[in-house]
Amino acid sequence: MGKTGHPGRRRTLSEQDILDAALALLAEGGADAVTIRGIAARVGVAPNAVYTYFPDKAAVVRGLAEHLLGRVNHDRFTDPSQSWRDRIRAFALELRAELLAHPGSVHLMLSHPPDGPHTQAVRETLLAILADAGLGRAAADASYLINTHLLGSVAFEIAAPPDDPEARTTRFRWAVDRLLDGLAAHVATVRVERSAPR
Amino acid sequence: MGKTGHPGRRRTLSEQDILDAALALLAEGGADAVTIRGIAARVGVAPNAVYTYFPDKAAVVRGLAEHLLGRVNHDRFTDPSQSWRDRIRAFALELRAELLAHPGSVHLMLSHPPDGPHTQAVRETLLAILADAGLGRAAADASYLINTHLLGSVAFEIAAPPDDPEARTTRFRWAVDRLLDGLAAHVATVRVERSAPR
DNA sequence: ACCTGAACACCGTTCAAGT
């Protein structure tokens, strides 16, 4: 199906092959190792052949970030039997773990902000939780606050000298709890406004 | 004074000349434009001559970040006549403005975390305010929370498409206020522990 | 000590050409 064009054409590669190679390079050598030439060498092709699948390096990097965000399981955060605080805590910890597992991914996302379907799915999951929490119109700002803290936090952790990883997790949880306290205080404000609109 | 060594030597450059050139390149072309060869060309010297003043590019970049942090005026944040909330708000807004004025500086700091005297001065100013706020042992974690949010926030703002700058400032202030609410709630907790130690 | 010229080992990207 689809318009495969002429049938006699070679398509030795797929976009996924390229993203897999990029992911492997990211895992082995960090963000600096994610290189068009390195990807090409890893999939056994000339460097410029990569440009058949992606228009430029930025597109490859966005695809890579998308691929990473596609690995998060949303179901655990939409379960309404848990409190919104617990759900956001779990959400933040899961994404942090995913980003920490791929050092350099944060720098890639900060320099080339992704905006594909997986990215939007993650954004909407977070927005749904915040709406459940009762943040109303401020849900978007709260989402921005959490994303911002998450990326900044992981970027710092990767750049900083490797001290005790358990202490870093504790520090991250502490920060998230302060954030949640701040959001909870604002929820109370919103509630007051809503019950006394004038 | 000092040990200038042999008097007949040329010293056409200073470390400051190199940092000034790097700052100009950062202002003109962003983080990617900060390049050893570009700096050398701008100060009128062969590329490898830069290695006489700095051991490698990372050192230049750290020096550049240091230079930027040296521009913040600490006095405005140590004034005890203002509330700690106002002082942290001013601190965050000032640093954000300084970083936004030099697009790319955040990426430089995130990839090469600075640790010179100006960096430490900024850190200690923030710690002092947080100690004033009554955060006690949690001051370090709170400082980390604010730094993390600040850098992540600015990185996001620079990477995102240039929408209304005033709206972005409003969003930033909103986020800082949520953070302060969260910290204030924790101050109350600390106070309770201190007045009832057993 | 400070600077130069030349080189090494890389980059991303483009172009012309082959199938």
Place this chain on the structure above:
DNA sequence: ACCTGAACACCGTTCAAGT
């Protein structure tokens, strides 16, 4: 349509040599 070889315009860094 997809791939190759060759090239262009860059990087950071090192080395040997000059003063």
